[in-house]
Every structure is written in C-alpha cells, then in structure tokens.
Amino acid sequence: AQSVAQPEDQVNVAEGNPLTVKCTYSVSGNPYLFWYVQYPNRGLQFLLKYITGDNLVKGSYGFEAEFNKSQTSFHLKKPSALVSDSALYFCAVRGPSGYSTLTFGKGTMLLVS
C-alpha cells in the first residue's frame, strides 16, 4: 500500500527566507505526487504535481517541488517566503495503476513571520 510521510508538524520561516516542507513517499512502481495547501476553514487548493519528466516541478504562487527518486522524496520549496504563505500543507501520492485513490500525509503547518 502507498504511504506518505511529512516528518515535520510545523516549519517556521522568516519572511523573505527560502522555505522547504519535506515529504517522503512509499509506493510500488512510479509515483504520482501532489502538493495541496489549506488555509483555515477552507478546502484544499492544488499547488502542483509530479507525473513524469523534469524532477523540478513548478506550481502556483511561486512554489516548486523537487522529485528525488533515489531518496523517495518530494520536498516543497519556495525561494522567498511570504507571510501569506502561512497555512497547512499536504503532500499526497497516487499509486501507479490507473484509477487509484489519493493518500495524504498528515500535513505540515508552515508559519512565516
């Protein structure tokens, strides 16, 4: 079965500094990986996904993520954090077979001050 680990419950970053939110995954075969962001009392907003191709994926709001197959990681990054980036971030993985469900990590709270 597929799984996702987000090892940090919370990440604190100063505004203007680069940020990284970590995610590792476990899945049979090639993974399909997603990042979502959730603001308080709101639904999840899609940020970006990795399907195949370039290991660096660019997404919404200046976020990007780096896929590393050997380390089974898909860390979310942004070169310069904004206070408005403060939110709950979820990494998710979908298995390689068509028509499979999405498995979410437990989430990482990002606080930018």
Added chain:
Amino acid sequence: DAMVIQNPRYQVTQFGKPVTLSCSQTLNHNVMYWYQQKSSQAPKLLFHYYDKDFNNEADTPDNFQSRRPNTSFCFLDIRSPGLGDAAMYLCATSRDGGALDTQYFGPGTRLTVL
C-alpha cells in the same frame, strides 16, 4: 469560473439528528469524492462516485451514505450523527479518476454535533 461548491459552509446538528451536506460542481467531472477531515489531520476518503458507480472505503461507517442524482450534484447523508462525526467534510472532483488526474476541492462544510 468552474468550481466545486459546498453548502452549507457551516452546519450544526443535534446528536442523532440526520443531516445532509451538499456538493455541486461546474467542472463536468466524472468523479466526485467525499472526505472527512478532523482537526489538523489529513483528509480521510469516505467514498467516491465514478459517474454513477459508488465506491465505498472499507472503513467508512454505515452511518455515512451518499447520493449522486446527476453529474453535477453529490450529497453526503449522515443518518445518526455522533459527537465523533464533528469534522470538516470536503468534496472533491476529478476528470476521470486516472493516475494522472488532479482532484479539485470545494471549500468544505464544517459540521458541529451538539
């Protein structure tokens, strides 16, 4: 703009009193999902519809039911809400449910059980 809409945004019900949450979409997507999300936890998939085909997760309690009368609408029925059912309920849609698909979420309905 194409979107996923959930009504109401906030719902208060009494212990044991049936409640229905609504989701509609203008994306014309084939698949609709219902998730339960408890405070600061990962969303947990309850069930999903691929078109009219209903797919229940193995650990979804019988207390939770769903209806999809047409492509645009999907309902979550909680037959006898308990205190443990208080949560945010998220509806999501995707085009075809394939591995390359992206799920798009509505804003959620926060359910309070008194």
